[in-house]
Amino acid sequence: MKFDTPAGPNPSDRGRVLGQPRDRIDGPLKVSGRAPYAYEYHAEAPGAAYGWILGASIGKGRIARIDRRAAEAAPGVLLVLTHENAPEQGEDSDYAAPQLQGPEILHYGQAVALVVAESLEEARAAAALIDIAYDAAPGHYDLAEERDQAKLPESGQTPPRTDVGDFETGYARAPVTLDVTYTTPDQSQAMMEPHASMALWEGDTLTLFTSHQIMHWAQEGVAATLRMPQEKLRVVSRYVGGGFGSKLEVYADAVLSALAARLLGRPVKVALSRPLIFNHTTHRAATIQRLRIGTEQDGRIVAIAHESWSGDQESGGTAEEASSQTRLLYAGENRMTRNRLATLDLPFAGSMRAPGEAVGLLALECAMDELAEKLGMDPIELRVRNDVGYAPEEGPAKPFSSRKLVESLRVGAERFGWEKRTAPGLRREGRWRIGLGVAAAVRPNLAQPSQARLRLDGQGQLTVETQMTDIGTGSYTILAQVAAEMLGLPLEAVTVRLGDTDFPKASGSGGSWGANSSGAGVYAAAAELRGMIARKAGFNADDAVFEDGGIRAGNRRIALADIAGAEGLVAEAGIEFGDLSEKYAQASFGAHFCEVAVDADTAEIRIRRMLSVAAAGRVLNPKTARSQCLGGMTMGIGAALMEEAVVDRRHGLFINHDLAEYQVPVHADIPHMDVIFLQEEDDKSSPIKAKGIGELGICGVGAAVANAVYNATGVRLRDYPLTLDKLLREMPAAAA
């Protein structure tokens, strides 16, 4: 099915199952510990040997000598692989991730050896016996130092630069100007399930149980690395214990478990140890961001520039595109954005929830708060004044398919009690200074082709099969809801099978495109199945109604079970997206509100209340969608207040490489939080009229927190995270 004209009314609009706050259908398995994750396929890959990966302990240089003999002789050891004896693999590319291919060390935590043994304990102990000498080379680990050498990358998810009008002249003439620089640190996705793989060879066919967000990316990556045909590789990720962008890549666990299993002729399982994860896998790169905004006295923006600097490895490096959302959010005739990239020898940068926006808005939305104060305007009014109905870089010819930013701000202000906000530093409750903050949220709506297979059996049970993954997002449930709605079945009659390359290719989970794209894929397959059912039963598909487990036209009704019969019916189809995303700018919008309390003496920051308002197209399941928002809001609080992968500039590593030292929010940090969804169906987005929500929840949250801290204390920090040490230095006298 090609989606190239706006969706009209269709069966997904009925709202009987789709759009209802249903419990997750995979819930009972998850809460009872029966849902298998990558390292847990004991029955499918019996007798697996255990692998342990050793990571490089220098940031850059080469292995001078590596002696594996003691490890090989250790009890229980079956195999030791280093660059001296590892099988040759495919060239490094966007997909492939060859391991142990030479003595060069590009980054700390790069795999330098794999030990496989009968038990985990034996493999781990033997890995400690590998004797390695390195020639360390000086590396570049400091973004601020490399900033002036940064260049515009050749490509990216979005263009590295844009220019509209004449920023410099417009800014020079503006009566009110703001020029501020913000910094954000390196961050780690820190999903709870470590990267893990179990490899099982049967002849020349490999089954890889792993933890990945996009099945066909994993398949392409591992097949290219192992130089094997993709048809011979089955990848399975039925349950994924969180990803947040980290599991968009293939790492050493997948490649080395597969290689070792082939060499040993038995299944091998490998998980990355938690301390290895922080330096072996990707992270969100630190940024330096300069914002210049010039306005008229009334707050109308006449010139806006957002420049970002981040760093990554020289070969294959990508920029954190922190300025890109500034192309979409506010009006202004003279504009300039840059996403520059410096060369650093740190571990590879990659995607983390809302790459670009999550940190770009930390800067932009605080700058808007600063600007509002300069103008003597309410920060909401400043944003409303600069609202725009079309892509501001492209003009009225490219309108937004829908944009409820102003409504989000207004509804949120009303619900949150925005009118209680005072001037900075005035509100006090005992030892606490109280402040309110707001920020806008935007996240572009992306779509990917996605297919599904639907089987209807003689009992009237429907099975949905697709490569789509559920990484906590609720895919199992919402896909069942789409299928149930389309075919007039109760949710209980639908079984969903995901995360297996034996199923039709799907969008996978990334870029917030999963629910809308894979939901539309199921919609397409369901439309196909409806046609087959109608034809078989002798109905006209256009005026037949699917409800209560049957098909009806006039007063003729037949149960779907009877039509399917003993042999059943199978439909396979998919969605492809045409050029509606070219004709219309598409994004989800929202607003975040935050109330903080800051201890007047210690500068301890507590989040007291938080509200997010989101306009993200049709909400397929308000219960799971709300949870997605809570997750984003919490990660945004983490970004504002605590998360920082600290760079050791001597040795080139993230030094706080565990879950105690890399701090993420815990129960005690997070109060009750509210989420409001605005009613919206985006007919230009897909036949099911939904948009992305998993990342919108984090976009802008940290800025709302930072703006609330400013409102509480009168202290503006521009260096995230806003930790006590930074705040304490600037705090007004406690008695004030």
Place this chain on the structure above:
Amino acid sequence: MIDDAHAAPRRQAPGSAMTSEASMAAGSAAAPRLDLRLTVNGKERSLRLDPRVTLLDALREHLRLTGSKKGCDHGQCGACTVLVNGRRINACLTLAVMHEGDSVTTIEGLGTPEALHPMQAAFVRHDGFQCGYCTPGQICSSVAVLEEIRAGIPSHVTEDLERIEFGEAELRERMSGNICRCAAYPNIIEAIREVQEQGA
């Protein structure tokens, strides 16, 4: 191409005699195995284990009870929380052989998909999880927390040591050893509240 010549695997039964020179290196002696008997989810289990095996790996790898999760293996995340003799414990931070005669309850022992424990059912109702990986630990902790409060065991935020007030501050404090990166925190607190209120 595979360079088999260099990567010939060594196949050696655990504890078999070492032949190579390097086998004399430190650490080459096979670890002894110790016998262990414990009760898991009401069933008596006997194991012969390398003493380095954690309780968590004994459950996951030897008894194939993979409901208890390994998030960090360092006592930093709580995903491995199980109940030992009724008290919660990070199963990754304790060696299995230290638990001779102990009674262990894991998430599998609390309930089944068909017959969920009230806490498990409340987690489903309140969407107290997303990816599900921290969830068994959160649920075991939740069950234990209610017992701790009932038993009058104070926490860092308890104001009156004689009389613990059940409330969200107590719950959040006591649950803070269980990280949920998906951040189902508010929903988890609601689930626990509901179970507490129903049980009260």
